[in-house]
């Protein structure tokens with residue numbers, strides 16, 4: 001997650017800088033140049049997944065930019081619990097997209113947005129079950145149990 005935030009993941013634009021021969025286009029859409037922002041949030045596949053996750057969580061942030069999303073979570077007037085859930089969802093999204101990219105490159109598998117979204121939801125539900133604090137306001141408890 002921090003590597004994505006700092007734009008340090010080995011995306012194709014960074015590999016080209018290091019002299020590695022790659023074609024430079026995004027492995028998910030095969031259209032746009034691949035960099036961190038594109039790979040995680042600008043690609044149409046990512047936008048679709050992020051929108052689905054936002055709708056699922058009833059999350060009204062307008063931005064799809066990773067640092068801005070993290071800032072939004074920090075500044076939002078929502079409970080600490082909800083902030084943790086949204087941060088975990090963002091991390092799960094980045095991780096699932098990265099795993100999908102690896103699978104596309106190494107296993108030549110096809111990108112499956114529905115599977116990515118299910119992966120994110122599954123990861124988040126497990127994290128919530130494991131780290132749910134004992135004292136949670138009813139409104140937050142209802143929100144989480146409705147997911």
Ligand SMILES: [Zn+2]
Pocket residue numbers: 026027028029030031032038039042043044
């Ligand atoms: Zn793309």
